[in-house]
Amino acid sequence: MRLTAEPAYILHVRPWRETSVLVEALSEQHGRIGLVARGVQGPKKQVLRAALQPFQHVRLDALLRGELARLATAEAIDAAPRLHGDAALAGFYxxxxxxxxxxxxxxxxxxxELYxxxxxxxxxxxxxxxxxxxxxxxxxxxxxxxxxxxDADGAPIDPAxxxxxxxxxxxxxxxxxRGHGERSAAATGRALLALAEDRQPEPSDLPGLRHALRSVLVHxxxxxxxxxWEMMADLARASRPAAVRDDNP
Known part of the structure; x- marks a missing residue:
């Protein structure tokens, strides 16, 4: 199957063999796709290399055979955001x-669209x-x-x-x-209702909501x-005794 001018976001790039890279992208019509980009380390492939960066929005041509597609061309649609610090870690997450x-x-x-x-x-x-x-x-x-x-029994969430x-x-x-440990890893009803309504919760409710959602993701x-998550834990240990912020995964 041939992909022509397919919009996609670049998720991950890693070297493969001497001059090629393996690319993971999230495309509009075909979901997540794996691509082989051959010879991108050559001097004539600077534009292609620049397009194959995480977070970059591209338009690509590729030939899909089996699990991986062979990338023919990719051009940037816009400028990828320049993320630093907590924002870079969040993007990686x-x-x-x-x-x-x-x-x-x-x-x-x-x-x-969500991405x-x-x-x-x-x-x-x-x-x-x-x-x-x-x-x-x-x-x-x-x-x-x-x-x-x-809740799981069909009763309305109690904000308190x-x-x-x-x-x-x-x-x-x-x-x-319940013990303090289990309560601290739980979400307030107020936070769950805010999530349901797509309304930003109170700052004090965000840590519990993060822990509760992480338990679902772990499953x-x-x-x-x-x-x-490992990187976040390492940063938290390095910053002690300073309070750990909730701006990260």
């Missing part, structure tokens, strides 16, 4: 989640909220989303209560006598975690 959870070859048009929205927000304010929205919408697009306005998220059944209300990822 977004790309890694897509690589781990989205199978190749399944068309997810909503994911292409475009998220990419535009990564270098803006409210980074933690941007990531929580992305996690919610990614789960929805993959058919693993939850009802954020009602705390909930853990069961990946299969939804929100489970915590009893008041779908399996035993192998994310490198971005």
């Amino acid at each position: 977004v790309n890694e989640l897509l690589l781990r959870l989205v199978p190749r070859g399944d068309p997810f048009a909503e994911l292409y 475009g929205r998220t990419r535009a927000r990564l270098d803006g304010p409210h980074l933690a909220w941007t990531l929580r929205r992305f996690e919610r919408d990614l789960l929805d697009a993959l058919g693993s989303g939850l009802d954020w306005s009602a 209560a705390r909930y853990r998220l069961d990946p299969e059944q939804g929100a489970r209300r915590l009893l008041s006598d 779908h990822l399996g035993p192998r975690g994310l490198k971005s």
